[in-house]
Amino acid sequence: MPDSQILPDIQTEADIKRLIDTFYDKVNADELLGPIFNTVAQVHWPAHLPTMYDFWSSLLLGTSRYRGRPFPKHMALPVDITHFERWLALFTGTVRENFEGPKADEACVKAGNIARMFEYRIRQARNPLAIL
Numbered sequence: 001m002p003d004s005q006i007l008p009d010i011q012t013e014a015d016i017k018r019l020i021d022t023f024y025d026k027v028n029a030d031e032l033l034g035p036i037f038n039t040v041a042q043v044h045w046p047a048h049l050p051t052m053y054d055f056w057s058s059l060l061l062g063t064s065r066y067r068g069r070p071f072p073k074h075m076a077l078p079v080d081i082t083h084f085e086r087w088l089a090l091f092t093g094t095v096r097e098n099f100e101g102p103k104a105d106e107a108c109v110k111a112g113n114i115a116r117m118f119e120y121r122i123r124q125a126r127n128p129l130a131i132l
């Protein structure tokens with residue numbers, strides 16, 4: 001029998017919040033990423049989660065609420081391509097399990113582009129001659 005479950009697209013602030021809360025629940029439970037957030041960076045979740053709602057609301061709903069510069073906050077983290085691949089797998093998995101439609105696709109594309117850009121910039125900063 002075909003799977004006839006129809007998922008909503010990402011359309012409202014409540015959708016963004018559900019996406020982000022579900023995603024960071026997975027991050028917290030993840031043996032690779034959980035310690036980076038909780039032990040290395042000691043993230044203060046009550047402040048971090050609203051920042052991430054603003055970030056994704058800006059990217060997907062065009063609200064312009066996020067005014068920060070995220071990349072520098074990642075520069076000093078002990079992460080490499082394995083962490084970014086896991087981050088992206090958890091993020092796209094969360095999107096696909098809960099939403100479908102053009103905004104859900106856009107979320108996955110934007111997350112992938114940013115994750116690849118962060119990973120590349122961190123790698124280059126550590127070893128600028130690596131491309132030679």
Ligand code: HEM
Binds near residue numbers: 033068070079087111
């Ligand atoms: C290896 C993967 C990643 C790890 C371990 C990671 C970890 C972190 C940590 C620990 C912070 C908190 C920094 C702080 O408040 O001092 C943070 C902030 C943030 N991250 Fe990531 N991150 C990852 C990938 C990404 C990606 C791919 C994106 C975007 C698609 C992203 C977007 C952000 C944003 C917007 C902030 C908030 C920056 C601010 O405070 O303005 N992160 N991340």
